[in-house]
Amino acid sequence: MAELTPLDEEALPAILALNNEHARELSWLEMPKLRHLAGEAFLALRAGDADAFLLAFDQDADYDSENFLWFKARYPRFAYVDRVAVASHARGRGLARAFYETLFAKARDAGHTIVTCEVNSDPPNPGSDAFHAAMGFREVGTAAIYGGERTVRYFVREL
Secondary structure (H helix, E strand, O other), rough: OOOOEOOOOOHHHHHHHHHOOHHHHHHOOOOHHHHHHHOOOOOOEOOOOOEEEEEEEEOOOOOHHHHHHHOOOOOOOOEEEEEEEEEEHHHHOHHHHHHHHHHHHHHHHHHHHHHHHHEEEEEEHHHHHHHHOOOOOOOEEEEEEEEEHHHEEEEEEEE
């Protein structure tokens, strides 16, 4: 498995490309927004040059995502998985699981008791549904976002 390393400026162009290959599941980013998110992240990791990446935030992040704000309105402290992408050539190597295990450990060390995330229900994302169920997440809500363009399910995992 590739070593997990912090996201740095040098990696951002390749990470942006990987994100935007998965924009249907994640949402499209431009470089200034990615730079801002990386700077606000509670945890920003990559595997390899750009085999995979994770961006996660805590409740103090300066972030205007509808999904992040949904959790912020309901939980005083949390670590939030905003986006994870794994390149097609790197799937099946346990990278997403390694990201999540690293996040769980860092969140525990920071005194968090929950990790949160959302998964699209429309458009559906059955692979993400199965992964999050296997990682111990439970559904705590739903919402229509982007003016009803997408619907999501919100999940929490206790640490």
